[in-house]
Amino acid sequence: MKSFKRMAAWVLCMGLLAGTFAGCSNNGASSVTPSSSETTTSAESAESSTGVPDYMNPVGKFPITKEKITVKAMAAVNSEMAKDWNSLEVFQKLEKLTNIHWEFDYVDSKTFLDQLSIRMAGDDYPEVFLMGGMSSDTEESYGPSGKLLDLSELIDKYAPHLKKIREENPTIKLGTTALDGKIYGLPYYAESSGNVPVLSFFDEQYMKNAGVEKVPETTDELYTLLEAFRDKDPNKNGKKDDIPFSCQGVGYLRTILQPAFQGYTGGSAAGEWDVDESGKVIYLPEEKGFKEYLQYCHKMFSDKLLDSEFLTQTADQAKAKVQSGIVGFYNQTPTILAGTALEKDKQICLPPLTSATNDKKVAQAPKYLSTTNGLITKNCKHPEAVVSWFDLFYRKEGEEVEGFCGKISLLGYEGEQWKYTDSSKTKYQFIDPVKSYIQLNQTVMITFGLPAYISNKAVQVGNKLMEDKLEGGAKNQAPYYKEAYPLFVRYTKDESTEAALITTDLDNYELMMEGKFINGQESLDKFDDFLKNLKKYRVDDLKKIKQSAYDRYIKNK
Amino acid sequence: MTIRETKGDKIFGAVNAFLLILVLIFCFYPIWFVLCASISNPTLVNSGKVVLFPQGITWVGYQSLFREPMVGIGYRNTIFYTTAGTIINLLVTLPAAYALSRKDFVGRNVLTGIFLFTMFFNGGMIPNYLIVQKLHMVNTVWAMLLLGATSMYNIILCRTFFTNSIPPELQDAAEIDGCTNFQLFTRIILPLSKPIIAVMTLFFAISHWNSYFTALLYITNDNLKPLQLVLQNILVQSDVMTQMIESGQLDAGLMEESMRIKQLIRYSLIVTASLPVMCLYPLVQKYFVKGVMIGAVKG
C-alpha cells in the first residue's frame, strides 16, 4: 500500500513537472509575437486614389504588383505532379504576367491536413494553403478565431470575376459562405462535360443478342431485359455464366434504382436525405416507394439477376468481372473496357426509370463544387495581390488575359495542348503528345484542384468509349438532374457532434437493414418494425438538426 | 552414449513433424500467393484465377518500382535508420531492463510504474509534434532514431529474461570479486544474454524497417525519407484524385493503366520491402543456442 502511495506521488510529480514544462513551452508558442502580418492589411495600407494599395497597379491592369513580390504557400502534392510547380508552363507565364512569385512548401496530400493543424497550432503558419482535402470544416475551425482572413471585402475590391460568379451561381455562394457570414475559402468549380457521376451502362450488342430491341424506360422493362440477359447467353460463349446486373455495394442500387421508385436522388447523393417541394427535409426510407424499391432489389437477388457478391466484392473484383465480359449492366465507366472484347460495341447508358410508385424521371446531379481549395491566412503580407492573382482563375472563356482563363488549368492552352475539332465548338481533342489532362501535371499545369472556375461543355473525341460515356451522360442523364439535400450545409459546433453521432448510428442500422432486406437475410415482412426502429435511432432528432441547418443555409441566398 | 527412442517418442516425433508441415503449408501459401500476384495480370488476380500459379506473367510491377529513383534513396535511408536505430534501442533498453530486474535496485517499482503509465496515456499528435519541434528534431534523422527509442513493452520482455535466466549467484560472485555494476553488466550479463539480445535486435530492426507514420509526420525532406514512406507514396493515390474519380470529375478509365500498375506494385512492394528483413531472421537464429547459461555458474 505504501509503495502504491509513493508511486502515485511520483506520478503526480512527473505530471506536474511535465505540465509546467509543456505549459511554459506552449505559452511561449501561443503568445502573440509581432509578426509582419501586423504591419499591412488592406485596411491600413496606404491607398492611392484608384483605391488600391500603393504597391499594386489598378485592378484589371497587369502586372498586378509594381515590384516583384513573393508569396509562401503550403501545397498538397502527389506522385502524379511535377516536382517543382514553378517549372510548369502556366506558372511561368503567370509570373511574367503578374509579377508575383510563389514559393511552395510541398506536403504529401496524405498528411496535408495533419501538417495544417500542426502549423496552425503555432504562429508561424504559411500565407496560403492550397488543396490537400481542406473543407468547410477547416474554415470553421480556424476562421472565427481570426487565423484565416475574411475574404469578403477583398473579393469585392480585387476579384471582380469571382464576385460575379458568386452572384450568378447560388451553389457557389451558399457553399462558400461561412456560419458567421464571412468568406474564407476559395472554391474549385469544374462543370466539365466529362464530369458524369455514377451511371449504369450496358453493351448494345448484348441487348440485341438477348433479343431485346428497346432500351428500358420503366422498372418492369428493365426486369425483362435482365431476365433475358440471364437466360439468353448474351456474350455468346456457350456458358450460362452471365451476371445480368453487377455492382459494388448498396450505393449503386441507390443511385440507379431507388430514384425510379421514389422520385428523389438523395439515396446515394446525400445518405438518404432529401428536401421536398415545400422545403421540408425528408428521410427517404420513410417516404413512399422505399419498400417497393427493396422488394424489387430482393426479387432481383433471389431470381439471380443481381450479382450474389454485390455486397462483398471489392471494386477491383467487380471491375475484373466487367472486363472479362460476363456482366450485363455495370456501374463503372465504359472506358475500363479498353483492350477487351467489348471495346468496339456501343455502350448505352441506362436512362432514369419510372415505376408504379413514381413517374418522375430523376438522375443524381454531378458535384461540380469543392468549397475550400485555397485559404489565405492572417500571415499573408499582400492579401490584395494574392486575391487578384486567384481572380485570374475565375475568368471564363472570352474573358482571357494573355490567353489565360480558368479553363486553362484543366486543359491547357487552346492550340497548344488541345483544339476544337468542329466550328460549333462542341467537340475537342488533345494535341499529341498529350493524351489526357493527367499528363499536363508534369509540364503544363496542376489540373487537380487549384482554386478555379472551369466550364467545359465540349465533349472530348478520339476515345470511342469516352464518347459513348459522354453521349450517354448528356442524352440520358443531364436533362433529369435533380439536387438532393445540399452537400455544403454547415453545422454549428453544437449541432455537429450530435449530428455526427446520430448519423453514424442511424446509417449503420439503415445500411445493415437495407443489405439484409435485399439479400434476404431479413424478411420484408419486418419492414414496419424497421420503420419503428428508425425512431429509436433518433431519426427525428437528426431531421430537426438538418432542417434548421438547411433553413440557415438557404437564407444566405 | 546414444539415446534410444521409445516407440511412444517416435510416434510423437512423427505427429509433431506432420503437424509442423501442415503449419508450414498454411503459412507459406499467402507468401506464395503474394509472389504469384506480383507478377500476374491484375484482372486475372481479381477474378480469382490466380490460385497456385501466376497467370499472365508481367514484370511491370517490379519495373515501375525500381524505375523510381527515390526507391534507392529510401533503401539507403532505411538501412541507416535500422542499423543506427537498433543500436540506440539496445543501448537504451538493455541497461534499463537489467537495472529494473535487480531486486536491490531502490525505486525499482516506482520506476516500473512510471514507465508503464506511458503505455496507456498519450497526449496526441499535436503535443507530440510540438515537443519534437522544440527539440529541433523535426525533419532530421533524430526524429527517426530517437522517437520510440524504447518501449516499456520491450523493457519488460528483457527484464523477464534477466530475472529468470540469470542466476543470482552470478551477482554475488561478481561482488566478491570486486566488480562494479558496470563491469558485471558488460562482462558477465551481456555475454550470457545473447538470446534476448538477438530477439530484441530482430524486434527493433523490424520496427524500424516498417516505420511509416513517424516519417509521414516528421520527414518532409526527400533525402531523409525511409523506404516505406517512399513505397507508399508510389502506391497510394492522392485523396483528391480518389475524390475526383468518385464524384465523376475524373474518369477512372484514364487512370486504368496506372491503377493496374498500382495493384501490381502493391504486391511487389511487399516482396521488395520485406525480403531483407525476412532474411534477417535466419541470421539471428543461431543465437538461440541451448545451454548458454550452464558454464557460467560453474566458472
Added chain:
Amino acid sequence: MDKTTHRTGGIAVQRRSKKWKLVWKNWQLYLFVLPAFLSFAFFSYAPMYGVQIAFKEYNPGLGIWGSPWAQPWYRYFKLFFDSAWFTTTLKNTLTLSFYMFILGNILPLLLALMINEAKHIAFKKTVQTVTYMPYFVSTVVVVGMINLMFADKGVVNQLIQMFGGTTFQFLTSDAAFKHLYAWSGVWTGTGYGSVIYFAALSNVSPELHEAAIIDGASRLQRIYHIDIPAVIPTFVILLIMGAGSIMNVSYEKVLLMQNPTNLMVSEVINTYVYKVGILHTQYSLSSAVGLFNNIINLILLLIVNKISSKVGETSLW
C-alpha cells in the same frame, strides 16, 4: 516489497539507512536507467497535457490551452456511452479481442514447443523462417486474400463443393466474421509471436533433458516438466501485457472486412469513432473514446497482474 516497518523507530531508521546505502552502492544502475527515463520524460510525459482534449470543447483555432472546458466535463464520454451503438461496439470489441487474446497467447507457445522438438536443424530453421514471413504481408493484402479465397466462387467454396458440400456465403455471414478475423490474425502473427519463446527455451540445459531421458521420461513428460516451466514466466508476462491492450482492436483491418450485412458483429469501437469523425473531425470525442479505451486497458492489466501475483511468482511488480 515494503522495506520499512513501524515497530520501533530504531529499526525503521536502520532500514532506511540501509536503503540509502543500497542507493549509493548501486549508483551505476541509475545511470543504466537514465536514457530510458529521459526518453519517456520527453516523448511521453511532456506531451501528456494533450489528454485534456477529452475534457474540453476543443477548438483548433484556440489551441489546447485556449479551448474551453466541456460542459459538463464528462460531456463527450456521456455522448459516447449514450450512443445507440455503444453496447454493440463494446461487445464486438471485447469478443474479437478475447478471441485473439486466447489464440495469440497459446498458439505461439505451442508452435515454439513443437519447433523445439523437431529433430533436423534445417527443418527447424525452415519452419521458423516460413512461419514468421506472413507477419510482413500488409493488412490490405491479407483482407484482399480473404475476399478472394472465401468468395462465393472462391477456392474454399470450390474445395467444399469438391467434397460434396454446398456453397457457404462466408463473407456475409455474421457467424463467420470473428473466425475469419481471428484466424487470419493467427496466420500473420503466430510465427512472429513464437520468436520470444525461443529465447526462453534456449535457457533449458540439454543435460536436464538427458537426465530425464535416462529416468525414462517420455517426450511429452519432458516438455511438461522441463520446457514449460522455462517459458512460463514469459508466457505470464505476455498474458498480462496482452490484457493491457484488449481494447486496441485495429480499425484498419476491421473496416476492410466490414460490409453492410455483418455490421452487427463487425462494428467495433475504433471503426465507429472513425466513421463519426469522417464528416467533421471530432477531436474531443475521439480523444475521450481513446482515453476510455486506455483506462479500460489499464484496469484489465492491473487485474490480471494482481491475479498472477497471487497465483504464481511472475508479475509486473
